[in-house]
Amino acid sequence: MTDIIALEALAARIAPGQSLAIPVTGVSMAATCALIESGMTGLKLVCVPVSGLQADLLIGAGSVGAIETSAVTLGEAGGAPRFAAGVRGGAFALSDSTCPAILAGLLAAQKGVPFMPIAGIVGSDLLRVRPDWKVIDSPVGEPGQVVVVPAIAPDVALFHAPEADRAGNVRIGRRRELAGMAYAAKRTLVTVERIVARNLLETEDSAAGVLPSLYVDAVAVAEHGSWPLPLQGEYDGDDAEVARYAAMARTEEGFRAYLSAFLTRRRQVA
């Protein structure tokens, strides 16, 4: 059964050193703040398939020991400053990837197989820096080389969605990669804008776009839980806030000042 719990209790289900899958849309900034406030360390982030403000905040706060990602960027606001500084300083183990390889790794875990073949990639230096990726001769079909990537089974998947029902069914709409994360992860934690009284699986229309509670371990309500990032169908991103972060986080001191004010503001938003 899915537990419906408080935000802090949800964050407390993530332990130091665990691998944590995080998405690019449907980001739980509320739980991210709770993790930072708990003094989390050593997280192994799996960005599905890229990240931005969330990864950069966790890195700056010292919560990250390793990161697997296809990119970390603040989008229109520019590069991710704490990520770039951490790479230069060797602050965490870095596994550079490419978007479909992360999605393929999750798919392998979803299907319970050790690896997944994937098109393209040959010729990229990613193969040089990712010794866990292999180029094999295709065992079936037309002869030729194909890249295989290992399964990615994160300890925890964490995301934010518009709503869940009382049984823990979560409406994710067309963000199907959130379901992919949940299928692959050992446990899934979700924050939502609201809990609704109706059963989301009741009709064909409402059930489409719902992640069943089977895959969901715990849900916590966190209003405006993606702020300052957007939540599709609910609210736009606060671009001015992200730009302010981009400017302040260029230095370690600026980042500290931003983080302190951000955690306070986040508590007020919630």
Next chain:
Amino acid sequence: MTAMGAEHDRRELLIATIAGLLDGVRHVAVGASSPIPAAGAMLLRARNEAAGKPPVRVSILGSEQHNFFTNGSVELFDCAAQGRVDAFFLGGGQIDGHGNINLVGTGDYPKTDVRWPGSFGSAYLYHLVPRVILFREEHSPRVFVPKVDFISAAAHTPEVARRGGPHALLTNMAVFDFDKARGRFRLRSVHPPYAATDIRAKTGFDYEEPNTVPFTAHPDAATLALMRGRILDELAESYPTFARSMAEAA
């Protein structure tokens, strides 16, 4: 002309050039943070519609109105693998004369001197999308290098079958075609007021050059009318700041 006006004219030239480079495609996808490529794709769609030509599908990642995908972020990549994406745009912190691109950083990996966001889907899409347009506004020897420090995506891989690769390179100063057989760029045209010698001076890699290099065509009146009307309206959803600045400078 004011600096803002010159910038506006340059962007209109780039948008019209992109629409030209896309001519004939059925489906073009545009990645995140790419207002000029998005505008070029929308211009082609509008122009084909007006001329009664085959319709063009445009997928703008991150858009709700100009994106028909329902299967999450994997759908673009699956779609490309199925041969359903005809054109896509890639950039690069560095691009070399063989068409290889670097989105990772400069210096020795992993502790690169300069770190960029990362490879995104480039390592994969470069193999699978037939018409990849390399778009990088800054035209300088630090971007256009003889050899990239890190190959995010390789242009030429004879060891595997592939349908995708570079089609053209568009910058603030010029357009190059990519000669797949020779694995080199060939200068197609230069944007006024530049001359072919300016391009040579600002490009760090070697390339082919015809005896006479024409100017890139300025968009005609009908194209400008579409761009300043319908295209800016369509762009405003995903790129409100860009659309506003284009409208103000017009």
